[in-house]
Amino acid sequence: MVVYAGQGDPRRSIELLWRGSTVENRPGPKPGLSVDAIVDAGIAVADEQGMAFSMRAVGERLGRTAMALYTYVPGKNELVDLMYDRTMAELPTSYPLDDGWRPAVTQWAHDMWEFYGRHPWVLQVSQARPVLGPHEFAVTEELARILVSTGLPGRRLRGIVGAINYFVRGAAQTIVEARAAGGATGEADEEWWYARSAVLLEIQPDLEKKFPMLHLLETDREPIDPTLPYLENDALENFRGGLKVLLDGVEGAVAKP
Amino acid sequence: MVVYAGQGDPRRSIELLWRGSTVENRPGPKPGLSVDAIVDAGIAVADEQGMAFSMRAVGERLGRTAMALYTYVPGKNELVDLMYDRTMAELPTSYPLDDGWRPAVTQWAHDMWEFYGRHPWVLQVSQARPVLGPHEFAVTEELARILVSTGLPGRRLRGIVGAINYFVRGAAQTIVEARAAGGATGEADEEWWYARSAVLLEIQPDLEKKFPMLHLLETDREPIDPTLPYLENDALENFRGGLKVLLDGVEGAVAKP
DNA sequence: TCCAATACTTTACGCCATAAAGAATCAACG
DNA sequence: CGTTGATTCTTTATGGCGTAAAGTATTGGA
Numbered sequence: 161m162v163v164y165a166g167q168g169d170p171r172r173s174i175e176l177l178w179r180g181s182t183v184e185n186r187p188g189p190k191p192g193l194s195v196d197a198i199v200d201a202g203i204a205v206a207d208e209q210g211m212a213f214s215m216r217a218v219g220e221r222l223g224r225t226a227m228a229l230y231t232y233v234p235g236k237n238e239l240v241d242l243m244y245d246r247t248m249a250e251l252p253t254s255y256p257l258d259d260g261w262r263p264a265v266t267q268w269a270h271d272m273w274e275f276y277g278r279h280p281w282v283l284q285v286s287q288a289r290p291v292l293g294p295h296e297f298a299v300t301e302e303l304a305r306i307l308v309s310t311g312l313p314g315r316r317l318r319g320i321v322g323a324i325n326y327f328v329r330g331a332a333q334t335i336v337e338a339r340a341a342g343g344a345t346g347e348a349d350e351e352w353w354y355a356r357s358a359v360l361l362e363i364q365p366d367l368e369k370k371f372p373m374l375h376l377l378e379t380d381r382e383p384i385d386p387t388l389p390y391l392e393n394d395a396l397e398n399f400r401g402g403l404k405v406l407l408d409g410v411e412g413a414v415a416k417p
Numbered sequence: 418m419v420v421y422a423g424q425g426d427p428r429r430s431i432e433l434l435w436r437g438s439t440v441e442n443r444p445g446p447k448p449g450l451s452v453d454a455i456v457d458a459g460i461a462v463a464d465e466q467g468m469a470f471s472m473r474a475v476g477e478r479l480g481r482t483a484m485a486l487y488t489y490v491p492g493k494n495e496l497v498d499l500m501y502d503r504t505m506a507e508l509p510t511s512y513p514l515d516d517g518w519r520p521a522v523t524q525w526a527h528d529m530w531e532f533y534g535r536h537p538w539v540l541q542v543s544q545a546r547p548v549l550g551p552h553e554f555a556v557t558e559e560l561a562r563i564l565v566s567t568g569l570p571g572r573r574l575r576g577i578v579g580a581i582n583y584f585v586r587g588a589a590q591t592i593v594e595a596r597a598a599g600g601a602t603g604e605a606d607e608e609w610w611y612a613r614s615a616v617l618l619e620i621q622p623d624l625e626k627k628f629p630m631l632h633l634l635e636t637d638r639e640p641i642d643p644t645l646p647y648l649e650n651d652a653l654e655n656f657r658g659g660l661k662v663l664l665d666g667v668e669g670a671v672a673k674p
Numbered sequence: 675t676c677c678a679a680t681a682c683t684t685t686a687c688g689c690c691a692t693a694a695a696g697a698a699t700c701a702a703c704g
Numbered sequence: 705c706g707t708t709g710a711t712t713c714t715t716t717a718t719g720g721c722g723t724a725a726a727g728t729a730t731t732g733g734a
Contacts (some may be wrong), residue, residue, distance in 0.1 A: 174616045188711025189699040214690065227692075228713050236691065292617060297628050304630035314637030319658025321634065326587020326659070327580050334579070359431045360549060371554050373561035377578065380571030401576025402583070409666030445680025446730040472722065484723075485682050493722065 173238050177245055177293040181232065193222060195232045195242065202243045206281040213281070215239075244285045245293025251275055253298045257309055262407055264306045269328050269403055272299075276332035283333050300325075310414045320410055327406055335395035430495050434502055434550040450479060452489045452499065459500045463538040470538070472496075501542045502550025508532055510555045514566050519664055521563045526585050526660055529556075533589035540590050557582075567671045577667055584663055592652035 181195040201221045205213040215226040215236055222228075233239045252271060255264040276283055303324065307317050361367060368375040382397065437452065458478045462470040472483040472493055479485075490496045509528060512521040533540055542548070560581065564574050618624060625632040639654065 170612045171616045174613065174620055178617075178620050185701075186711065187699090187701040187709065189713080191712065193712090215692085216690080225714060226690095227715085230692075231712060292613060297631065301628045301631050304634055308630050308633065314634040315639055316658060318634050318637075319655045319660075320662055322588060322591070322655045323584050323659035323663055326590075327583045330583025330587055331579060333583075355427045356431065356549060359428045360435075363431055363435050371558045373565050374554065374558050376565065377561055377571045377575050380575075382572055398576045398579045401573060402580035403576075405577055405666035405670055406580055406663055407666070408669040409662040409664070412665040412669055413662055442732070443680065444678065444730090444732040446682080448681065450681090471720085473720090481681095482683060483721095484684085487723075488681060 169234065172234055173241060174292065176233070176238065176242060191231075193224065193228065193232060197222060198229055198232055198239065199242045199246050202239055203247055203279070206243065207279060211281045211284045240285055241293065244282060245295045247275075247279050247282060248293070248295035248299050251295075251299050253302045255302065255306060257306065261306050261309045262411070265303070265324065265407060265410075266403065268303055268306060269324065272328045273332050273399060276329070276336060280336040280339075283329065283336060307410075310410065312413060316413065320413075323406060327402060331395065331399045331402060334398075335392065426491065429491055430498060431549065433490070433495065433499060434548070448488075450481065450485065450489060454479065455486055455489055455496065456499045456503050459496055460504055460536070463500065464536060468538045468541045497542055498548045498550065501539060501548050502552045504532075504536050504539060505550070505552035505556050508552075508556050510559045512559065512563060514563065518563050518566050519668070522560070522581065522664060522667075523660065525560055525563065526581065529585045530589050530656060533586070533593060537593040537596075540586065540593060564667075567667065569670060573670065577670075580663060584659060588652065588656045588659060592649065592656075 176195065198218065202213065202218045205217045205221055209217065215229055218239070219226040219229055229239070233242070252268075255267055257264055300321070303321055304317065307320060308314075310317075312320070364370070433452065455475065459470065459475045462474050462478055466474065472486055475496070476483040476486055486496070490499070509525075512524055514521055557578070560578055561574065564577060565571075567574075569577070621627070
């Protein structure tokens with residue numbers, strides 16, 4: 161299940177995102193938890209166990225039952241929203257433009273790529289309905305700021321911002337899920353690929369003849385960095401190459417009106 | 418939950434994908450179903466109800482219990498794999514190159530975009546572990562074929578193929594999920610956005626000053642086609658713009674060595 | 675005719691999110 | 705100082721999910 165953002169009461173969600181919890185002097189037992197603590201626990205659990213994290217797991221990590229969380233947070237969806245936005249706080253929001261927009265965008269993209277690698281579950285949070293939280297805003301604002309310095313009009317930049325976002329996300333997703341495929345250890349990785357490929361070639365021996373272009377793409381390789389596992393090499397190379405082409409396109413748009 | 422492809426026995430999965438079910442004369446009652454029928458039912462259910470489709474629902478549509486499906490298919494993951502690959506069969510796999518690669522790629526991308534619109538659940542199927550089915554191969558092979566005609570070496574094309582895929586997927590995801598946000602009818606769409614935005618502006622009145630670049634991007638609009646709903650306009654415009662930039666980048670790569 | 679394989683159902687298990695109700699705790703008011 | 709009412713947290717229960725296990729009915733071949 162992709163987690164859709166903000167199914168619940170929009171007011172409550174947005175207040176939580178932008179205001180945090182307002183604590184006054186109220187009757188009743190002192191709260192033993194806080195929204196912040198719950199969000200942090202949620203992030204920790206998700207980082208460890210992926211999106212299979214559950215309210216039970218988050219509660220357990222805090223020494224409570226799952227239901228205790230519902231005192232602070234309307235439901236799982238809203239918690240995910242908060243986790244999503246909170247995590248984004250760790251991204252830089254100020255890139256120097258001294259060398260122009262291109263190095264800045266490149267750095268932004270690489271940071272984003274690494275961010276997704278650190279928090280794979282973020283990629284599962286629905287994208288289209290933006291969470292509309294402050295940190296997500298800040299991160300996108302920064303990309304916009306960098307790109308505005310190209311001089312291109314906003315109406316053209318919107319597609320570009322989207323393209324860069326989609327690209328980084330997609331590329332990150334590829335590597336992240338490929339890693340996950342290997343299992344918890346991250347080691348059985350190549351074996352998994354190998355098992356699949358072997359069976360595939362056994363069943364379809366003439367695969368390379370049936371799909372000659374894919375074969376061509378697969379086999380025309382640059383020398384790889386032997387210190388990295390195969391998949392990381394592959395993904396990083398493709399990421400750099402794709403980003404380069406994308407930014408070349410932007411450059412073209414900047415050059416001619 | 419994003420549905421990961423192929424958790425089970427790789428041999429069984431791949432055989433199902435590439436060979437279909439082998440039916441001989443065996444003892445026991447005649448099968449009342451077939452893998453094909455189940456896959457079709459699965460696609461129908463998913464098209465209607467989104468990824469919340471369940472084994473029970475698929476079984477029901479065929480007048481069986483959920484467990485009956487397990488006679489034909491190892492599990493839900495494998496069924497999703499089969500659905501995924503089967504759906505892709507409806508995509509064209511031969512674009513004319515008479516006018517060069519660019520119109521062909523553009524058409525490929527638009528077809529893909531519409532495909533995702535027809536089958537939104539496909540976007541939820543895990544990307545990174547490719548399903549490795551014949552139709553997915555064919556679709557990607559075709560994109561590769563088009564791009565090989567640019568004369569670029571395979572090693573450079575790999576990043577480009579990735580970038581185009583990610584972009585189309587991302588852009589489609591945005592519009593598809595935005596549609597879904599509106600609810601089953603697809604009508605409450607703008608209202609949903611409006612509700613969120615209104616609350617956001619109420620809580621953060623100086624939003625536009627805090628994020629001036631986003632504001633700039635948002636407000637610099639082209640005249641829109643009044644026959645389409647707002648969101649479709651927006652998404653389509655961004656899709657075209659982003660794709661153009663991306664392909665400009667490819668063109669740049671083609672021009673200079 | 676009987677055996678063994680097959681198709682399918684029923685039942686059950688362990689997850690999940692979360693609704694509903696109850697127990698314990700505390701500030702404020704009479 | 706005792707009571708009230710709000711608040712935190714637990715317990716229990718509901719209805720969903722994928723699928724394991726066991727049972728029943730059906731069939732081709734020996």
